[in-house]
Amino acid sequence: MKSYLASRFVVLRDQERCIQCRVCVRQCGYDVHACDQEAGDVYSSDDRCVGCHRCVVFCPTQALSVRENPLSYRANANWRPEAIEDVLRQAETGGVLLTGMGNDKPYRIYWDHLVLNASQVTNPSIDPLREPMELTTFLGAKPEAVTLDPETGALGTQMPPQVPVDVPILFSAMSFGSISLPAQESLARAAAEAGTLFNTGEGGLHRSLYPFAGNAIVQVASGRFGVDPEYLQAGRMVEIKIGQGAKPGIGGHLPGEKVSAEVAATRMIPIGTDALSPAPHHDIYSIEDLRQLIYALKEATQYSKPVGVKIAAVHNVAAIASGIVRAGADYIAIDGLRGSTGAAPKVMRDHVGIPIELALAAVDTRLRQEGIRHCVSLIAAGGIRNSADVLKAIALGADAVYIATAALVALGCRVCQMCYAGKCSWGIATQNPYLTRRINPAIGARRLANLLRGWSHEIQEMLGGMGINALESLRGNRLHLRAVGLSDSEMRVLGVRPAGE
Amino acid sequence: MRGTSTRNNPYGDGKVIDACSIFGVMDVTGRPFSGDRAIAAIACMHERGNGLGGGFAVYGCYPDFPDWYALHVMYMEYDVREHVEGYIGGHFQLHLAEPIPTRHVRTISDPPQLWRYFVSTTDHPLAGEEPDDYVVQQVMRINTRFRNAFVFSSGKNMGVFKGVGYPEELAEFYCLDEYRGYIWTAHGRFPTNTPGWWGGAHPFSILDWTVVHNGEISSYGTNRRYLESFGYHCTMETDTEVVAYAVDLLVRRHRLPIEAAASVLSAPLWSHIDRDSSPRSTLLRALRQVYPSLLLNGPFTVIIAHAGEMIGLTDRIRLRPLTAARRGPLVYLSSEESAIRLVDPDLDEVWTPLGGEPIMTRVLAPGEGLPGPQAAVRPLGGGTR
Amino acid sequence: MTRYLIIGNSSGGVGAAEAIREIDRRGPLTIVSEEPYPAYSRPLIARYLAGETSIERMAYRRPEFYHQNDIGLVLGQRLVRLDLESRHTELDDGRLLPYDRLLLAVGGAPIVPPVEGLHEHEFFTFATLDDARRLAARVHSGQRAVVVGGGLIGLSVTEALVKLGVHVTIVELAPQILGRALDAAAASMVLRAVEEAGVRVLTSRTVVRVLGGASGADVRAVELDDGTALPCDLLIIAIGVRPRTEAMAGTAIAVQRGIIVDRHMATSCPDVYACGDVAEAYDFVAGGNRVTPIWPNAYLGGRIAGRNMAGVDTVYSGGTAMNSLHAFGLSIMSAGTVDPPPGEPAYETLLRDERAKGTYRKIILLGGRVVGMIFAGEVDRAGIVFGLMRNGTPVDAFAERLLADDLGLLSLPAELWQQMVRA
């Protein structure tokens, strides 16, 4: 059917600079550029461009630029171009609009309305470069109190399993399948280097990554792909994935064409078959079933490692979190409205769930009210873009954060939202072996470790500014946050006072 | 609408979410028996609860006052009892008022004051033609008007005994070993919050309808707004409550047979209705068309009890478990078979009903024989087994 | 200390000297050369003739080579006698040079056929710098030349002469030119290029008589076997070389066509080695000894001889006939058996004949291994095939790919190229 859609981008090529080296032709996963052998020139098919800049960055003569197509629609506050284009696309296909990455709609980003505190006069700020500054965070349930052995005076409490991370930033679940193996290996290596954890997602743990299993959170999701006793034993923590911020309430679907031999071996399914992750775990239809699975996993791992639960931030997230604590989870990961994904129906991504800031604040508050905050670690996910976001999340009550989009951006991702297409020119969201080779895990790990190191320095600076030298002193310390430009009800949910008050 | 809802739901959740273990046992001859079995069985499913709620409904437990409404009331504050008793005295004929007997249990902390009042409406000037309607109205009024008082049982010759704790602990607390009944239903609760609120435990009841529930009713908002238009106050903001009111509306007020009510709550799929060419499909279609707002969507298993009746019902696609069993005159319903086996190892039969297929057990009419194998009444929707 | 003596100062001798010096920096090392020049690149004599290079630029090694490597160089002296008993060699001037290890790298001599009137007249061979200098002194534009022999040397001298404005006629006894290096098809490509350059080529013809002019030794014409007379001003004989084994006559050194050497380049006599055009060394295609008068083979053979002479046991992997022809604007590489013997079913020929587009590729397989190849046109990766041929790599599984335009290492099985890249 004739498409009525105009191209989204315009590719500009400075012919003066173009040396016909065809680097752009080869780098584009979407076949935007092509070479006319006869004429000896390179030309572009703009309609295929997704705006990922791979060609722009790799052009050795800076001959290329990509602009948004300046095509104008008649102004209409209601029928904005996106609405029109979505309708056209569905009229042509009759399908569900698919997209990737996180929500791009202008919902309020609360991070940008929260400001942090700093010491002046009444208490000293701390110089983090020379003074001690502790960021180590222990993930896992904590007992309510410490008891001493009356005989020896030694520790009497049996501590639940604790997992330390050197920085409170973990790599969120991205399965091998949704991302390439070199991309996942980059995450694994960086996690090992930075003393933190990466998450396998629901894709199993590739054989080559077993050396990094000590830094792995192994995920158990509804499809149970790649889950066997060895996998469970290998991971540092086990995560039951209930939901994800980008698509709360629905499952996942790795199309068969992405199930390469390696993906198949890691997921333990035949090559080329669809990997369907149902929306629910079919052994969890209720909260007591969650408890059943949590304890099944604890049994399977002999109570040696934390078992956590990841949920999407939804309306009654606080109550759900409370139930999860009571179901025996050692940590809860909450993924907000802006959480990302490899593929989601656009309508789910853009309209379901609530922002992480509100969800996190609500959960932390609720668990404290119920006196069970100590029973879990909280990991906030979905929309963390920089170290300030990390710190604000911790002040709102998180123990640690998950990052995913930021990590992929560090690997080159331009958030073009086409992950589902499997053609990622940056070699991230693809299984095409020609494209995946673009990520050298050594470089990827270095970029990611650099990012964590940079953020970690900044966090230390900000903490020092607040006169705090241990991260735990900021955890849930909302007095160090003030709101700018928020309504009373938003401030109430966040538990934050207005700036100036 | 104050008081109880915030007590049950101090965080203002859209609804209180909980899930659980449920158990029911009935002697179809109507012969009362002790609660040993129900208590042991529900304790066997300890893992399904978290100690934040438990309770029992006992039918036939007040044989001495079979015609009086037994109002079980909990008082969270000392002062309020005087006012409530004044209200009860002013709106009912009060025959007997006494504290509900309890005993100290270490793990049961800070219980409310628990009283029961045996009342009737006969000849009361305010009661109309329908005493049950009047009682419902008064219970709703007490529960909404008095901030710290709550009527949690209001049927005749039956009682609800519930609170915060594991069910076996509450049985001990309420001295249930001293009661006998011909139906016992029981509940171990796994709520997702801890209001420390006794009224939030199961069973939920109105008159002598009681409901114990496992699961979550995703259609709660729809169901609740529909029921509110019929004068029900969902004071608890829990999904279980709507089941009790929905049954009350359909069976007591709209006089539908319970089979039809089951086909409303757990309506057959349109594809099933469409395939059925019998006249029954016309009825099923009409029920769905008239009562779409009472379709209970989402995972649930409930045991609904009523004078002389015990009904087990699951959602249409059986997302929550229910096992039924029978030995002689005893019929069991349980979340897990092991709980039944614990108290009655040698069963005549054990089965799991299909989704939406109610298991209905009635006290036998005089001279009626014991039910045959799997003598459950089929749902009108023609569920498959 | 071992005393090394190398007779011959071309690629074989230099190769041996370099190999010896990689191992033994101190043993006295002497090179004897019949020619008066330090080692020069013999193949460049055509360029010299054409005026495209100078004697200085033709140096095979930098001038400081002999000094830096502490090599004694004796120029202008021919080996006249060998005394294997006393381990001495005798030169023209009567000098006796002792040795502990001796390398015979004396090369080959141009073959001059018995043609009536030939020796009465001036003719040229084209093997040494002196040959080229002699010819250069006589040549000028507009002359007519007859080149006898359509082989590599014949073509190279022809090309030089053409550049100098000489009208050349090639007379080749065989039905095709370059008969040893190429098959008929590839030869036809060359023929075409040669003819386009204005050269006349007569095949299946031979010169039977040389006709002189009025003044003494000058050539006027040659008469062919069909009776025709070709008028000419210059006559160049370029029909090949033979091993210069005459000094070995009477010694115990085993000689057939050339000096027979084993896989260590050792002759039948202790401590005497041979290499280059004079030797009959291992041919990995033939699987036995053959004379392959090829410059790279000479160097490699010399190198192996040198290593063994210096005491490091090294086996010669063998050489074979191989040529990289670049003449008249054509690039053609060939090696090994380029024309399998007819009626031998054991051979398999892979052919890509696109001569019209300037491409011709032929690979001969025997027992799943490459035994011969011709690449014409795009030849940049022909070395990959030659490498397979030299290593005797089984290529059955991927032989077809070797004919493709995008021939590269990745045309080989992964384990093979990975092994190569890792090494």
Add this chain to the structure above:
Amino acid sequence: MSDHHLPSSELDQEIDAHGVYYRDLNARIRQAVERRPCQRLVLRHVCGQRYIGTGLRSRVRIEIHGTPGNDLGAFMDGPTIVVHGNAQDGSGNTMNSGEIIVHGRAGDITGYAMRGGRIFVRDGVGYRAGIHMKEYGERRPVLVIGGTAQPFLGEYMAGGVVLLLGLNLQASEPHRTVHVGTGMHGGVIYVRGAIEDWQLGREVGRAELEEEDWVLVAQLVHDFAGHFGGDPEAILSAPFVKLFPLYLRPYGNLYAY
């Protein structure tokens, strides 16, 4: 392996599970299996204890007398579990290898996401048995049901074999289950007895058994009879139908790109 009792030896152990908390019971089972050589472990008076055999990697044979609780043999890798009684929900959940033999019925989601091993159930199974079964490499899980199944048998099935024998049905009485194989995109379901198209998921096709199917079915029926008795030939003499996924990618056309 038929369910005969092995001769008693020092490699046999026995645990009375009466009133034992599940965590203690499972710790004792693990201890018995891991610390001491044990070929056969008999559990008596089991009543609702969960996770028996869960995560266990061993070749031990566990015989259960009573009613084991949920998630029996979850994530299990190797053991043989014989239940003398009924099994509850979630038996063989995400099981890797081994065998579960139930001399009775089994509950919902029996064999959920199992990747290998075999489950034999003498009587019926609950909802969603064999859901999301998958196969990989040499591992091809097998679920054999002697009785009938409740709806959604083999939902999301991605691999493996389900054999539904319907032995408790009267002659010519149809199966009552519905939504069989909905979302199925791998594996095969064999049904003995009558089942109509409307009872199947949209993604399911039906076919006659071919020679290789008969070989497999006959083998499984013989194994079934070996466990529970019965005449394999009589069982095999009834009509069978083979259900298979029509599409390997049932939702390939769902999306607009």
Add this chain to the structure above:
Amino acid sequence: MGCHLCEVHCLTEHSQSRHVVRAHKRERPRALARVRVEEALPLTLAIQCHQCDEPMCVFACLTGAMQKDPETGIVTSDSERCMGCWTCIMVCPFGALRRDTARGVVAKCDLCAHLVTPACVAHCPNEALTLVDVTP
């Protein structure tokens, strides 16, 4: 990963101007890249001179133009002495050398001896190319 940027930068580095645009668009004859990326998708492999320990190209060189520096181990061809016979190409098992037909010489990797890091290595975006010193 097959971007061929090594070729672009190799050519540039071996050009007169050493300016990427000028080298490709202005200079005639164009410089030649001495590294070549082979493609057998999805595999790609950058092929360049391996600076062999036993360099067949050096052994086979008819003119002595091809020499291996005993100090650096780098094999270079002296374009003054190279006569473009390309025997070296014929004996290189890697196919790593190429004809410079415009100049009549062989073009080969010299590891950018004038630079600390060869241009191909410096510009390889994926660190697929690294300079490894294997000098014993």
